[in-house]
Amino acid sequence: MSRHALLVGAPDTRDLVLQQSLARFGYTDVLYAATLMDAVDRYGRTPIELLVLALDEVEDASLAAIDRTVWRDHDVRVIATGPAADPRLMLRAMRSGMQEFLVRPISETECASALERLQRRLQSGDARGDVYAVYSAKGGVGVSTVAVNLGCALTTLQPSARVAIADMEVPGGDASILLDVRPKYTIRDIAKKLERLDGELLKSVMTPTTDRMWLLAGPDDLEDDALIDQRAVNATIAQLQSTYDYTLLDCEHRLNDRTLAALDASDRILLLTELQVPAMRSAQRSLGVFRRLGYPKGKVAIVVNRYRSRDVVSMEEAAEVFKEDVFFCLPNDYKTVSEASTSGVPVEHKDPTSPIGLAYRQLAQRIAGGTLPFGSASASSSATGPGPRSRLRELFVRKRT
Ligand SMILES: Nc1ncnc2c1ncn2[C@@H]1O[C@H](COP(=O)(O)OP(=O)(O)OP(=O)(O)O)[C@@H](O)[C@H]1O
Ligand SMILES: [Mg+2]
Incomplete structure (x- = not known):
C-alpha cells in the first residue's frame, strides 16, 4: 500500500537519499511544500502519514498553529531536519512531539534507522510501551x-x-x-x-x-x-x-x-x-x-x-x-x-x-x-x-x- 509523505522546507530536504529511503519504506506518494502554512493550505485534508520538516525554517507561531490543527487530530509521524545537531533545535523538535531529528544533508543510514524506528512504533500500534x-x-x-x-x-x-x-x-x-x-x-x-x-x-x-x-x-x-x-x-x-x-x-x-x-x-x-x-x-x-x-x-x-x-x-x-x-x-x-x-x-x-x-x-x-x-x-x-x-x-x- 502506498503511503503519503509530505516534505516541507528547503530544497535539500527533497534530496535523492531521502526520496529513496522513503520509497524503501513504502512512502511512494511524496508531496512537497515550501512552507508549513503552504503545506496546511494545500494538503490539510490529504491523509499524510509522515511529515519531514525543515524545522530551522519554521516560526514558533506556525509550529503552534500546525500543532493544534493537524498533528493532534491525525496520526502523523514527524521527522524534523536541521542544518546541524543544534541542541536548541533538537530540544524544540522533541518538545513539539516530533519523533525523529535528522541532520541535513541527510545520511542514508541515519534516515533508514529513523524510518525503521517509526515503523516499529507504528507496528506496535497496540501501544506496547x-x-x-x-x-x-x-x-x-x-x-x-x-x-x-x-x-x-x-x-x-x-x-x-x-x-x-x-x-x-x-x-x-x-x-x-x-x-x-x-x-x-x-x-x-x-x-x-x-x-x-x-x-x-x-x-x-x-x-x-x-x-x-x-x-x-x-x-x-x-x-x-x-x-x-x-x-x-x-x-x-x-x-x-x-x-x-x-x-x-x-x-x-x-x-x-x-x-x-x-x-x-x-x-x-x-x-x-x-x-x-x-x-x-x-x-x-x-x-x-x-x-x-x-x-x-x-x-x-x-x-x-x-x-x-x-x-x-x-x-x-x-x-x-x-x-x-x-x-x-x-x-x-x-x-x-x-x-x-x-x-x-x-x-x-x-x-x-x-x-x-x-x-x-x-x-x-x-x-x-x-x-x-x-x-x-x-x-x-x-x-x-x-x-x-x-x-x-x-x-x-x-x-x-
Ligand atoms: N550522577 C551522580 N552524581 C553524584 N551523585 C550521584 C549521582 N547519581 C547518584 N548519586 C548519589 O549516589 C547515591 C546512591 O544513589 P541511589 O540511592 O540512587 O543508588 P542505588 O543504587 O539505588 O542505591 P541502593 O543500593 O540504596 O538502592 C545517592 O546519594 C545519590 O544522590
Ligand atoms: Mg535504590
Whole structure:
C-alpha cells in the first residue's frame, strides 16, 4: 500500500537519499511544500502519514498553529531536519512531539534507522510501551536516582508520553523518597489480586508523581518477599507495558528469580557502574551472567554513573574490561543530585540546565530512539591519561586465572 509523505522546507530536504529511503519504506506518494502554512493550505485534508520538516525554517507561531490543527487530530509521524545537531533545535523538535531529528544533508543510514524506528512504533500500534531495567549488582551506584530522573527526562523529551517508575525492591527502595510521595498502595496490592490484574487495577495502585509520571511503589515489608514472585513480576510488567509508553524498573541488586524475571521482560537493561574497581568488577560479573543467559547484543547498555574526568580508569580501559563500549556516561554532580533528592524533586525540575540534567535528557533521547545526543556530557568524553593499564588488567582477570 502506498503511503503519503509530505516534505516541507528547503530544497535539500527533497534530496535523492531521502526520496529513496522513503520509497524503501513504502512512502511512494511524496508531496512537497515550501512552507508549513503552504503545506496546511494545500494538503490539510490529504491523509499524510509522515511529515519531514525543515524545522530551522519554521516560526514558533506556525509550529503552534500546525500543532493544534493537524498533528493532534491525525496520526502523523514527524521527522524534523536541521542544518546541524543544534541542541536548541533538537530540544524544540522533541518538545513539539516530533519523533525523529535528522541532520541535513541527510545520511542514508541515519534516515533508514529513523524510518525503521517509526515503523516499529507504528507496528506496535497496540501501544506496547518500552521497558527499561536499571540495574547494578552493587548497591549505592545510583540505580534509583537514574530510574527516577531518566523517567522524568522522558516526559520532557516526549510531551505525549506517559511514564511509570516501578520500584522492584523488596522491601521498597528509595523511589518514593526521591519523588516525595507517600504511596497508599504498592506492588503488594497487585500480587494479592494477580488473577484480577487489568489496566484499571494497575492504575488504582499507581501513585501520581510529577506531570505524566506515576510510581508503582515497592512493598513496605520484607515479609512480602514470597508473595512478590516471578509470576507477579511478569504479570505486573506486562500490564505496565500495555498502559505506559515507558516503564523504568528500579531493580533490586540481588540477582534472584524476581530480578531475573524483570531483566528478562525488559527491552533494554541499563547496567549501571562507576569507574571504580569494585563497581566495575560487579558490572563485569553481571555482563558474564547476561551473556550466559543469552541476552542478545544490544539488550544490555553499560552506563557509567558519577563519571569524573579525573577518574583513574579511562573509558577505553573500561571498554577493554567489559569487552564492549560504554553506552553512556553520566557525570558526577553530587550537589545537584543530592539537592534534588533531598527536596524530593527530579533534577529535570530542580535544575534542568545542570550538566547532570542535560545528561539525563541525552540518555533518554538515546535509549528512546532519538537522534544524536546534544550538549557536552556524553560517553565520548574519556578520561585523560593512559591510566594504570596493566594493574587494571591484573585485577579483572584475576578470578579467571
Ligand atoms: N550522577 C551522580 N552524581 C553524584 N551523585 C550521584 C549521582 N547519581 C547518584 N548519586 C548519589 O549516589 C547515591 C546512591 O544513589 P541511589 O540511592 O540512587 O543508588 P542505588 O543504587 O539505588 O542505591 P541502593 O543500593 O540504596 O538502592 C545517592 O546519594 C545519590 O544522590
Ligand atoms: Mg535504590
